[in-house]
Amino acid sequence: MFDTLSERLNDALGEVRSRGKLTEEDIAKAMRQVRLALLEADVNFKVVKQFTGAVKERALGAEVLESLNPGQHVVKIVADELTKLMGGAGRELVLAKKGPTVILIAGLQGSGKTTACGKLARHLRQEKKLDVALAACDLQRPAAVDQLIKVGAGAGAAVYEQGTARDPVDVAEWAVGQAKTDGRDVLIVDTAGRLHVDAELMDQLGRVKKRTKPHNVLLVLDAMTGQDAVNVAESFAETANFDGVVLSKLDGDARGGAALSVKALTGKPILYASTGEKLEAFERFHPDRMAQRILGMGDVMTLIEKAESQIDQRQAQELERKIKKNQFTLDDFLEQMQQVRNMGPLQGLLKMIPGMGQQLGALNVDDRELDRLQAIITSMTPAERGNPKLIDGSRRRRIASGSGTTVQAVSQLVKQFGQMQKMMRQLQKGKMPSLQQLAGGS
Numbered sequence: 001m002f003d004t005l006s007e008r009l010n011d012a013l014g015e016v017r018s019r020g021k022l023t024e025e026d027i028a029k030a031m032r033q034v035r036l037a038l039l040e041a042d043v044n045f046k047v048v049k050q051f052t053g054a055v056k057e058r059a060l061g062a063e064v065l066e067s068l069n070p071g072q073h074v075v076k077i078v079a080d081e082l083t084k085l086m087g088g089a090g091r092e093l094v095l096a097k098k099g100p101t102v103i104l105i106a107g108l109q110g111s112g113k114t115t116a117c118g119k120l121a122r123h124l125r126q127e128k129k130l131d132v133a134l135a136a137c138d139l140q141r142p143a144a145v146d147q148l149i150k151v152g153a154g155a156g157a158a159v160y161e162q163g164t165a166r167d168p169v170d171v172a173e174w175a176v177g178q179a180k181t182d183g184r185d186v187l188i189v190d191t192a193g194r195l196h197v198d199a200e201l202m203d204q205l206g207r208v209k210k211r212t213k214p215h216n217v218l219l220v221l222d223a224m225t226g227q228d229a230v231n232v233a234e235s236f237a238e239t240a241n242f243d244g245v246v247l248s249k250l251d252g253d254a255r256g257g258a259a260l261s262v263k264a265l266t267g268k269p270i271l272y273a274s275t276g277e278k279l280e281a282f283e284r285f286h287p288d289r290m291a292q293r294i295l296g297m298g299d300v301m302t303l304i305e306k307a308e309s310q311i312d313q314r315q316a317q318e319l320e321r322k323i324k325k326n327q328f329t330l331d332d333f334l335e336q337m338q339q340v341r342n343m344g345p346l347q348g349l350l351k352m353i354p355g356m357g358q359q360l361g362a363l364n365v366d367d368r369e370l371d372r373l374q375a376i377i378t379s380m381t382p383a384e385r386g387n388p389k390l391i392d393g394s395r396r397r398r399i400a401s402g403s404g405t406t407v408q409a410v411s412q413l414v415k416q417f418g419q420m421q422k423m424m425r426q427l428q429k430g431k432m433p434s435l436q437q438l439a440g441g442s
Contacts, residue, residue, distance in 0.1 A: 002256040006294050008037035022070040027059045042226035042257025047264045055081050079291045086287035087269040094215045100179040100187045102212050107220035109193035112248030116220045117190045118151025119282035130185040135175035136161035137168040140192040154279050173211040197235040205240050217242040223250045226257035237266045244271035251275045330385040334377045375403035376413050388414045
């Protein structure tokens, strides 16, 4: 996510970070590099000009130039201005006091609109504990209704649909009535997309909006299309007022042009971001946290939230008990590994740790390694997972064959797990493991 932009901005700010004293020329040089980095990231040129002007003006203030650590002051100013550029404080959805909250979803065909409906439904169910239903009103694309039924099932949300033969405006109005009758908290209405913004799309969207009286109208934009996504947002803003943006495919966007331009040019905030293919790869968009990620400063709050969403308190207490009693097994290790995987790709998680962003270029972080470890452990018998000391040569050959790996890989896992258990015992006794043990030595 924004890897190219992050790398370029950190390169541009690298010199000012380390300097004990800054001159106007130092700041001007850094801003030229920042301007080039943003333009290459497909950020709108007007936005770039305003942004670099604001940063330069603040950075040239006496408070910065005369401070003990002016370089860090400049980096903080860049973070502040990036946060402001993307919308400042994060905004929540407007929820109705009574009856279902109606959320109208719009967007071009291929933007990820229908999938975003399912992701939003799951998010509201998991995070807000709301009863959510989906309305299938995209009747232009042949497979759209079937797709919504599928993502609705995955999200645990009811889907209101009447096939593809009816007027989508009538279906939308009927779905609102059904949601009221069923006592739903939220109804998400999936509308038709087109290959480009046209009068027919806007007219139908306007009629659906008039009939359903939505509390929120959200526009789904494909982050990977950069400035084209912003052009779509501007066109929608001119003809069909929307309240906020859902950025889809943000995980594949190395540049960041859409995320950094859309608020400044349309006045509409980014509310949510889709960060992967799975339904759970969806999160609220926090401009301050995103600015920190871009500048390699980490995102501890999001990391904590992800961890809390996956950790069961009773399981955590049971795990603590097992560690204290030296009963931690490969089954427990596998369970913890799966919880980490549920939080998202390892590369993304590590970038949320302050300072790790700049180091990841030298690290080979591969989620397939976890697949390999899982295959090895699940190829063991319950007795072997409970007591790896049982795993002799013939058992290792059987496990390697069953997991599609090598005997050496099985031996390495057993050895590393033994070292882990040894370190846990030492920590329980108040002893710190040696550097050799931490490095994986014998």
